[in-house]
Amino acid sequence: MSVTGPLTWPLVSFEDRMATVDFRVSSRAHITLDSSVCRDCPARACIVACPANLFVPTSDGGMLFNYEQCFECGTCYMVCNGEGAISWSYPEGGHGVAFKRS
Template sequence: MSFEDRMATVDFRVAPDAHIVVDNEVCQGCPAKQCIHACPANLFVPTSDGGILFNYEQCFECGTCYMVCNNEGAITWAYPEGGHGVVFRRG
């Protein structure tokens, strides 16, 4: 099954505020930027200044980014507000 087909089985109820916040000042000192490589939805993008841009709208809420980040305070993670977030459907 292609990535696009898998994504078609997922519904995202986007909250007005991000449930994951990335502190770019902390990320600039990170040589590995493991969140970019570990995120299964490819939502972390390196910026030209050495920071990270995170696109929370299609987040699976798996917590992988939080688990692989070695820089304390770089990622603040919480579940989205009630009624928001990822909803998996049968494909």
């Protein structure tokens, strides 16, 4: 048996990519963002670094964040240089990401 296909890869849309992951979303956000701190942040490393692409800059200089599809990896608070911008904790027990083939 063989599988053929193009050797170049159509990029999977980010939405489809994240749809492969199971999340048991809690009603309580485990990460909260004080976007007033982000407003003055020149680096904004979280935008590129977050593997789930959860940090979205807004046109007015703010930052949108949604905790629902979070891997709970910790990258955002590690790369954040804005003191106090990100309040990070684990989701309540039994919630959050649930890997199957990791």
